[in-house]
Amino acid sequence: MTAAEPPEFKVRSLAHVNLTTEAYNELKRNLMTGGLKPGAKLTIRNLAAGLGISPTPVREALVQLAAEGALTQTAGRSFIVAQLDVTGYEDLRTLRELLEGEGAYRAAERISAETINTLATLHTQLIEAKENADFASALAYNQQFHLTLCAAGGSQRLLKIVEGLWLQMGPLLNALYEHREAPSNLSEHRHITLINALREGDKETARRAIQLDISDGATPILAHLEAQTKNRT
Numbered sequence: 169m170t171a172a173e174p175p176e177f178k179v180r181s182l183a184h185v186n187l188t189t190e191a192y193n194e195l196k197r198n199l200m201t202g203g204l205k206p207g208a209k210l211t212i213r214n215l216a217a218g219l220g221i222s223p224t225p226v227r228e229a230l231v232q233l234a235a236e237g238a239l240t241q242t243a244g245r246s247f248i249v250a251q252l253d254v255t256g257y258e259d260l261r262t263l264r265e266l267l268e269g270e271g272a273y274r275a276a277e278r279i280s281a282e283t284i285n286t287l288a289t290l291h292t293q294l295i296e297a298k299e300n301a302d303f304a305s306a307l308a309y310n311q312q313f314h315l316t317l318c319a320a321g322g323s324q325r326l327l328k329i330v331e332g333l334w335l336q337m338g339p340l341l342n343a344l345y346e347h348r349e350a351p352s353n354l355s356e357h358r359h360i361t362l363i364n365a366l367r368e369g370d371k372e373t374a375r376r377a378i379q380l381d382i383s384d385g386a387t388p389i390l391a392h393l394e395a396q397t398k399n400r401t
Contacts, residue, residue, distance in 0.1 A: 187225035192232055194219065199238050199249070200331070200338040202307035206251040208339075213245065238335040249339050254393050258386075260337050265382050267330050268314060269375040274321030276366050276374040283320050284366050287313060291359040307341055313359065317378065340389060358384065 195215075198204045210230065216223045230247045233239045239247040252260065290313040297305035311334060318330045358381035365373035 187221050188228045191215075191219060191221065191225045192229035195229055195233060196238075196335060199233070200334045201304075201311045202338050202342045203304070204249045204339050205342055206249055206339045208249040209242075210239070210247045210249070211245060233335070236332060236335055250336060252336070252340055252393065253397070254390060257337075257340065257389060257393060260333055261382060261386060264330070264333050264337065265379040267326060267333070268318060268382065269379045271318035271321040271323070271326055271330065272362065272366075272374040272378040273371045274323065274326075275317055276369055276371040278322055279320040279366050283316065284363060287316060287359070287366070288363055290316065291357070291363065294359075295357070303342070307338075310341070311338065314378075317362070340392075341385075 195204075195210075204210075212223045212227050212230065215230075216226045219226065227245075230239060231241070234241045234247060238250055240250055241247050290309050294306055294309035294313065297303070297309060315327070315331065315334070318327050321327075358377050362374055362377035362381070365371075365377055
């Protein structure tokens with residue numbers, strides 16, 4: 169799997185492809201990489217105009233994403249990007265730690281040298297994006313790093329479940345990347361510990377490294393959610 173160009177929320181024309189599937193994939197990509205923030209309002213008409221297609225496939229894609237918990241359907245023809253509270257975030261984080269930890273454990277048993285090199289490249293791109301305050305790119309590289317790792321575990325079922333968690337978590341990760349500094353020493357990053365463990369086939373260290381990478385973000389995200397709660401009261 170090769171590193172892709174980091175996406176921002178700039179939709180592309182879907183006039184010549186399988187419309188419902190591609191509309192779904194385009195919106196899913198933006199949700200998983202933080203291109204859409206919690207609480208953002210999505211209207212069928214505006215999205216259809218941006219994608220260059222009719223409203224019907226857009227509506228079908230939005231309904232599917234709402235069924236997966238990534239969006240909330242409101243009265244009329246609009247949808248809202250799901251907003252997590254503290255309890256919802258902690259539940260998702262725990263599930264990610266368990267499932268992505270299992271993916272890393274399995275990956276350490278079977279990952280190829282080529283995929284390890286891909287992970288190393290993605291990590292370098294992630295760090296460079298954060299140092300340049302390019303948070304959109306950092307979110308995209310981070311998401312691709314995690315899903316590449318999970319895919320290397322060899323279970324499509326596990327990957328599908330993890331993708332579903334990222335659909336709900338992705339928009340909230342904006343709070344993490346906008347309020348954290350990149351480590352000055354690349355060797356301090358959990359990703360480096362993970363990559364080294366993969367090279368050595370150390371399953372337990374790989375599992376723990378990705379779990380700690382996920383849990384490291386808890387403090388700024390919880391602070392962000394608690395601040396939002398106070399602002400609403």
